[in-house]
Amino acid sequence: MLADPIAGAVYSTPAAAAADGVHAAADPYEHPHCLQRPAAGAVLVLAPGPTVPPEQAARVATSTAALLEVRGQRAAELRGEQMRLHTTLVRLLLAGHTAAVADTLGGSRLTHVTVYRLTGADVPTAHQVLWRAVGPSLAPHADACTLLGRLDGELVVAELHRGGDDGRVLRLVSRVSERHQLLAGMAGPLPLAEMPTAHSDAAAARHSATPDRRIVPADAVGTSRLAPLLPTAPYARWAGAVRRPLTPAHQHLLLVWLRTGSKPRAAAALGLSAGTVRARIRELSRLLRADLEDATVQAHLLLVLRAPASAEIPGGDGPGPPPPVWRLCRTASWTPRRSGPGPTAWSADWSRI
Template identity: 40%
Template sequence: MTTSSAEPDSSEVGRYELMRRLVRAAAHSDARLIAEAAALANGWAVLVDLMGNAICSTPRAAGPEGVRAAAHPRPHPHLTVHRTTDAVLVVKSGPTTATARLDLITQTCVDLLLTQARAHRAEETLRAEQRLHGAALHLFLSGQAALALRILGLAGVTHATVCRLTGTAIQTAHQALWRAVQGAPRSLICLEGSDLVIVLLHGESPETRRILPRLSAIAERHQLTGGISGPVPVDMFAAAWAEAGAVRLNVGAGQLTSATGLGGNGLLEVIPAQHLSSWSAAVLQPLRRDQHRTLEAYLRSGSVQAAASTLDVSEGTVRARLRGISSALGVELDNATVQAQLLLAVRAPTAPIKTQSIARLVTHPPLPTELLSPDDAYEWASDVLQPLDATLRIALRYWLQHRGRTAPAASELSLSRSTLTEWLSKIGDALHLDLQSAAVRAELHLAVETIATPEDAARFLPRRGGRTYRNQRSF
């Protein structure tokens, strides 16, 4: 680049203006930087790579001499030669250029080239790491969790928590997310289709308390819709993937919702961990490992079809295993209370000492007394359901008894499906919960059955004209 007649002569450019011009040129390209250096030195400049090729030169005719000087500096004492990590800078100054000025030009150029080289290497490293994360995600999804952990170089990982975000700004959010979780080395971040995915890899106790507020902030800032699963064993990764995708279906832009649902009011927080672990181990003790995995996949997904996809087996195999599980546990798996109790059991932390005792599930009381006393259970359930009036509580109870199926619940309540769907939306808003989450539905079922009275029945709903309800309030 040469100076125009309107610009001051390069010999008159001050130190600050000289550095400013070089920085602006470097921000554009290496070629622009070399052209600016040549103009400021009133001579020429050449940038040569380590293989002896001219990367850029001003003017072009100076290229061969610059290449020779870069290879053998001693025969060219009239030239200034500086070697950087990735290239060699050769500058020839004009007769009026002071030595101090030339030194400032060449040193500034070298510093800028080194900075750009570091940034380029960092960018290449980042891209390689992101490709690695994408490959690891595909291994997790294909059931190769052990191989994924091996290529990530992670040890001591037994569980994963999956977060899936979607929206128009996922590319920008992707970069923000990389910066946000730099302090969490056991995490996987990548773009998968239209999803921005973060997988938190941890031991049995999830290490997510510092990360979740950052994820929520990013979802809000970039108006992303997101769902986050509960922690699952890494060999059940597909279940967590599906869970995170399902719970975000009814979430607005800028919101992140959790499949674990009740937060501080959740039973995993309310029940003492030791009691929950011991009870869970005793309940599940009769099951083999494959039966335990099948039961967890079925309960977390809510269907045989989804469980078969998660386990990569046929639906017939899942049904056969569920029959064996029902026999081993001595329970009817179609019972909503049994399902809710078993989902609580498979979500519980593992007992530190494997128990040899066996606990049989009972449906009354809905919350076993080994976990909470009747008074504590009633207090917990009342607190969870406090925002609901009797009408909505009865509707919720019947819907949960039918395991989240709207048509049979509406029929038993003598409601249209659209009316029940509207009521369920009001219930979700009142409780600030996503009713699509299997964990949320299970805990709400245990809560509503704990405080249920004989009057919490369809025949006690206030009616007028068969299907029209009176005294409705706006919720």
Template identity: 40%
Template sequence: MTTGSAGPVPARPVKVTRQQVVRRLTRAAAHSDARLIAEAAALAEGWVVLADPMGGVVCSTPDTAGPEGVRAAAHPQLYPHLTIRSMAGAVLVVRPGAASPASRIDLIARTCVDLLRMRARVRREEDTHRTEQRLHAAVLHLLLSGQSHLATDVLRTSATHATVFRLAGQLVHAAYQSHWREVQPSVSPEAHRMLVCLEGGELVVIVLHGLDHDRHVARPLVARIAYRHQLAGGVSDPLPLDMVATAWAEAGTARHGARSGCLASATFLGSHGLLRVVPAERLALWSAAILKPLNREQRRTMEAYLRSGSAQAAAAVLDVSEGTVRARLRGIGTLLAAELDNPTVQAQLLLALRAPAPSRRVGTSARLGGPHPPLPTGLLDPDDAHRWASALLRPLDKPLRIALRCWLRHRGRTAPAASELGLSRSTLTNWLSKCGRTLSVDLSSATVRAELHLAAETLATPEDTPARLPRRGGRTYRGHQS
């Protein structure tokens, strides 16, 4: 048997349907522009070049076709035998093989252009996404460093308050990536705004809002994130923007006490919190009447003082001198006709600052402290106030309630409270720790201390005094284990 000298017979080209062309190009585009161009060249049985008329070859298959593709992109009228398609910033040049039908080449060119445009749009969105993430992280650091005026300038927002959420868990990175876009609300300067970023291994969400609206808009969404990804989260009270550092600490403390998949409030008071117990409009009207004489700067000064616990700490928050804070507090005390060093007055003022704004104007003023009940009758009648306080403090026995009340009257200072109780500091510290565990509250929170003080004073009787603690050995309470 002999073999002819013409060589092997070439294989017949495999017929490719339109659907297969589109499918193969789409799969290639999922990898890269270069893979898409290579697949297009294979389907065209020729060469394909993606060129930038100003910058040269972007990608080419084969590489040797690049120079001719650039020339064709620059002078298409000189290359009528090529298929040339222009798009924003680039030109696609296809040279078909001799056996490729014109209809297939047109389909390849149109599909490639559509896929390249889609990939360019995705890249732009990813670049915007990364830029926005960096912006959120930068604004978070501005807020934590006390530069709230710069933060609001960057965001162009009219928000005055912030609520901080801090979440942690094994899936925190997955939660961040999958929910970053989901938690983006309107970015209009008149609307609230949400900052979302990763910080120190935590997912951080900060809602910027006004005092009287959008306070809780993010909580259901963040709660779903925590549940879906089994993250433990803490949420702060709404605080002025220049006190975000305090809100940050509150949310962190709350997170440590949260279960996986749940959010824990910084106050831990739940249904016993006064903002839930007192009807909202009643609380709003009372608050507006109390705070009516004060301007915005005076309210900020007073809240910084009440939450930080001292004029010195408030001065650091407000970025003014301690003397300035003390002078402002004297003026505030005069305007309110109240003694700001009184712990009951402080608790009432902090409650007033936390209340929402009223829906109608307030024409009269209200009084603080004095011989009136710790919870004004305008908020709760005496029977309701007693029921609220009893439900809140019921888990405590009498010795713990006496010790807690004394400590709260000393505004959370252990040394003078221990001296009045006749206990060592370590004993009182242990008792207070037991109070916190029994009530499931964070005693470092100013909000918690304020509401516990009002409850303790509401229930107080002549028997609830340090002198009524039975003694053994002079300093240790008999029968009570610390």
């Protein structure tokens, strides 16, 4: 059995022995009957039968490990070229060349992407370790494909699939992050054409990562628990009216800025200069007729950007100019109510929206 420290059992004969082999590699002193040899960054574990002479078992283990090392060296010679190809494909996706990448991977079966962005001092080593664990392949017409690229000193993992993944890459990224002390943000699944959005969202999420929580999904950043409590139809109408003058690019810029908490961090996530982000936010402040530096306005903006599309609500987006962002607190009248013992709840009168 060949055990990788991150991926677990890479190969096992018989397959049922994989779990025992992983346990033996993790704690060799508890399994003295097993022979172990380092091999190509993994551990070769052999469990000789009771009738096999120890000398013969040792020769088999040593020879097999040596052959694996030769194969590993050959793979390492090709790995640099493969890594450069992966990085190029990631850059093409970020530049919007979705069709070209899909053609390279064998067609349109891969429709969605989940993106991870990892940073830390040990990114180069983590890249090698994760590469071995994932075993990425560009085989055409596959149901999933994982791209690993190094961009501007960080590790970008783009998992392409058909709308849902089995969690394997997430588990491997989590183990590598813990082992190599990395911080990571995760975004998706999103349609493949929205790879740039997923890339920015993952960077925004990563700013909330800590040593106690090394991977943060984008959905966990900036999510308001108040939104599900608001009456859907009037809330969506108000949010839709505020969003009316905003393009999708405007909304994405605002969301990344609010998630990261600062203009320099938003600039890094979006690949823009801090001055450009400041200028665009000033322009949006004039467009929305609101002081976007005000904390209350920022909270309202998060509600606006998290609201369901008003087109999905009957009677949404009526005529007339958009209301100011800050009008939420004026249109909803909050009153206390009690329903038995316990803390006071609050309800809102949205009749004037």
